[in-house]
Amino acid sequence: EAGVVQSPRYKIIEKKQPVAFWCNPISGHNTLYWYLQNLGQGPELLIRYENEEAVDDSQLPKDRFSAERLKGVDSTLKIQPAELGDSAVYLCASSLDSGRMDEQFFGPGTRLTVL
């Protein structure tokens, strides 16, 4: 069975450009998470979805970040415009439901470099 799929794996852009990351969770997983991981740090939750509903987006910088999970399956995280400080790894994870939050499966991440 395929794990969490993310694309692209790497992205290099210039500041002020837009960028989008895509995530396809494990089939049947209702809960989807987007995390930000800065170099030398642990992941920090940006947003959590239950099916198509964003139930926790308190850590998402809404002035430039947006996310959607329209059909409750795959999800897209967008940054517009990107800033130098956005350079990081963006991780997606999924779990069967929020009750099994501890059993999250992470994707390999998208490494973003903003020049």
Add this chain to the structure above:
Amino acid sequence: GQQLNQSPQSMFIQEGEDVSMNCTSSSIFNTWLWYKQEPGEGPVLLIALYKAGELTSNGRLTAQFGITRKDSFLNISASIPSDVGIYFCAGRNANAGKSTFGDGTTLTVKP
């Protein structure tokens, strides 16, 4: 907000040696989790702890949920080269919708 302090920040050991790392918090958690992350991959859950004082093993890995609920420990016995990676602790409270991660302990094992 809640912060987790992991130590040591990095470790360089010889193959076959045992490893100990720990995680402390300024506040209590109801759940402690330990993950391993290898280069270019996402974290993978190693051990989950749900009860104060609990000691749980997963192969050569053993983790403990501290009695005070403010700390947790991970031990790796007889390390091997494939143990190389970054080990993260994470704490979560029962009603919280997210885990708080530490900054990781980077483990290097010399053959």
